[in-house]
Amino acid sequence: MKKTFILFGRLMKHILRSPDTILSAMVQPIGMMLMFVYVFGGAVKSSLPDGVNYVNYQLPGILVIAAAYNTSYTAFRMFSDKEKGIFNRFNSMPVNRFSALWAHVLVSVVSSIFTLLMVFAVALIMGFRSGAGIVEWLSVTGILVVMSLALTWLAVIPGLVARTIEGASFFMFPLIFLPMVSSAFAPTETMPKGLRIFAENQPVTPIVETIRALLSDGQAGSEIWLALAWLAGIMAVSWFFALLAYKHRV
Amino acid sequence: MSEAAVKIKGLKKSFKDNEVLKSVDLEIRKGEIFALLGSNGAGKTTIVNILSTLMKPDGGSAEICGFDVIRNPEKVRRHISLTGQFAAVDGILTGRENIVLMAKLRGIKNSAEVADSLLERFSLTEAADKRAAIYSGGMTRRLDIAMSLVGNPDVIFLDEPTTGLDPEARIEVWKTVKELSKNGTTILLTTQYLEEAEQLAGRIAILHGGGIIASGTLGELKKLFPPAKKEYIEKQPTLEEIFLSIIGAKKEDDSL
Numbered sequence: 001m002k003k004t005f006i007l008f009g010r011l012m013k014h015i016l017r018s019p020d021t022i023l024s025a026m027v028q029p030i031g032m033m034l035m036f037v038y039v040f041g042g043a044v045k046s047s048l049p050d051g052v053n054y055v056n057y058q059l060p061g062i063l064v065i066a067a068a069y070n071t072s073y074t075a076f077r078m079f080s081d082k083e084k085g086i087f088n089r090f091n092s093m094p095v096n097r098f099s100a101l102w103a104h105v106l107v108s109v110v111s112s113i114f115t116l117l118m119v120f121a122v123a124l125i126m127g128f129r130s131g132a133g134i135v136e137w138l139s140v141t142g143i144l145v146v147m148s149l150a151l152t153w154l155a156v157i158p159g160l161v162a163r164t165i166e167g168a169s170f171f172m173f174p175l176i177f178l179p180m181v182s183s184a185f186a187p188t189e190t191m192p193k194g195l196r197i198f199a200e201n202q203p204v205t206p207i208v209e210t211i212r213a214l215l216s217d218g219q220a221g222s223e224i225w226l227a228l229a230w231l232a233g234i235m236a237v238s239w240f241f242a243l244l245a246y247k248h249r250v
Numbered sequence: 251m252s253e254a255a256v257k258i259k260g261l262k263k264s265f266k267d268n269e270v271l272k273s274v275d276l277e278i279r280k281g282e283i284f285a286l287l288g289s290n291g292a293g294k295t296t297i298v299n300i301l302s303t304l305m306k307p308d309g310g311s312a313e314i315c316g317f318d319v320i321r322n323p324e325k326v327r328r329h330i331s332l333t334g335q336f337a338a339v340d341g342i343l344t345g346r347e348n349i350v351l352m353a354k355l356r357g358i359k360n361s362a363e364v365a366d367s368l369l370e371r372f373s374l375t376e377a378a379d380k381r382a383a384i385y386s387g388g389m390t391r392r393l394d395i396a397m398s399l400v401g402n403p404d405v406i407f408l409d410e411p412t413t414g415l416d417p418e419a420r421i422e423v424w425k426t427v428k429e430l431s432k433n434g435t436t437i438l439l440t441t442q443y444l445e446e447a448e449q450l451a452g453r454i455a456i457l458h459g460g461g462i463i464a465s466g467t468l469g470e471l472k473k474l475f476p477p478a479k480k481e482y483i484e485k486q487p488t489l490e491e492i493f494l495s496i497i498g499a500k501k502e503d504d505s506l
Contacts, residue, residue: 006354085338088302092303093355
């Protein structure tokens with residue numbers, strides 16, 4: 001445990017000393033949010049029920065994108081530790097074999113939460129308002145932490161398996177694309193049928209709708225269980241393959 | 251306790267269909283510098299990875315200071331240190347932070363003092379608080395070796411320590427390795443450079459075709475070959491000698 005924290009401290013120094021990485025992990029989703037709200041927002045609003053605040057509407061999708069961006073840096077850091085033989089160095093020392101892996105996972109979740117807080121802050125400036133109570137906020141926090149953890153385990157796999165640094169961070173592109181084809185930025189009713197079926201049955205839709213509901217009226221309904229089931233499923237499968245990759249590649 | 255720091259018997263390892271180690275036997279005495287010589291892909295790194303508990307062999311046994319690498323990896327890790335093929339230095343941390351990190355991971359309390367003395371010993375004091383990413387190849391390797399010395403391990407594995415270094419840096423690393431052995435540390439060095447083995451090692455083993463085909467001191471290895479014929483030839487300087495003398499001359503010029 002203690003050694004995991006020593007290694008956690010090392011990776012936190014990486015983040016603090018290369019602010020360009022954490023900045024670009026924030027700039028991209030925030031840029032998208034500006035674009036969605038100020039470029040498309042006016043047009044989309046006409047197909048939304050009256051009185052819907054579009055900043056509120058699109059924020060959950062941006063949170064998913066921000067978490068995905070963040071984990072691409074996790075994959076990047078894992079890849080470079082593997083390539084430089086840094087994992088080998090730690091694992092040939094009297095240090096638990098999984099300490100180095102857990103340090104990466106913890107750092108990824110912490111930096112994800114930080115990135116998400118920044119997105120919330122910008123959204124507030126742009127007019128995001130929520131009447132959610134403490135229980136709803138705690139639920140949203142819980143979902144965001146679980147989502148960050150699930151995406152982190154997913155990112156571990158390319159981080160360890162990829163042969164090039166580009167390959168290691170390329171995996172996040174589908175993750176960034178997925179929220180576009182969901183109810184994150186526009187209602188699914190206006191989409192062509194095939195796309196609509198996909199959009200309504202992929203994991204981002206229940207996650208986004210749960211967060212959106214919790215932040216507006218607090219009525220998440222059964223969507224929350226679907227969202228949690230997706231997240232638990234993604235986490236379990238990713239965790240299994242991530243550990244397999246760690247055992248074989250490190 | 252036996253006098254062997256490393257004892258390998260019948261070690262086997264295959265990767266899919268590729269039988270890299272067929273049956274390797276090796277014994278390294280305490281305090282010696284032992285060179286494992288072999289071409290690329292001969293299995294030198296595989297042996298080092300098995301000895302440093304990173305990889306499990308398919309068969310055979312390996313002991314370090316009396317501890318089995320498969321049954322007792324935790325004990326083995328207390329006695330060894332690995333300096334891998336690529337300098338495993340954290341470029342974002344400073345030289346000092348890299349050493350302090352090693353000390354903390356080994357549970358050493360006075361990590362700051364340990365770092366100071368190692369930095370001085372490896373002439374890195376001046377660069378100690380600069381990020382390791384800007385170090386030259388030779389400095390990076392020195393830091394790498396300094397990191398391996400934290401906690402005074404009994405056995406150090408140096409996997410191709412001079413591959414990719416320029417001739418000056420290589421000589422720098424050679425000097426460092428020679429000094430290590432003075433302190434009684436056992437060193438297993440792998441290399442593909444014949445000259446490196448000749449320069450540093452007390453004993454040399456040649457790894458080829460999945461096994462050790464010859465081992466012994468340089469003198470013993472020379473005896474394996476037919477007696478030298480006497481021939482008179484003009485001694486030409488090697489390119490390395492030329493390079494170093496020109497560089498040396500240039501340095502003197504610079505200092506004028």
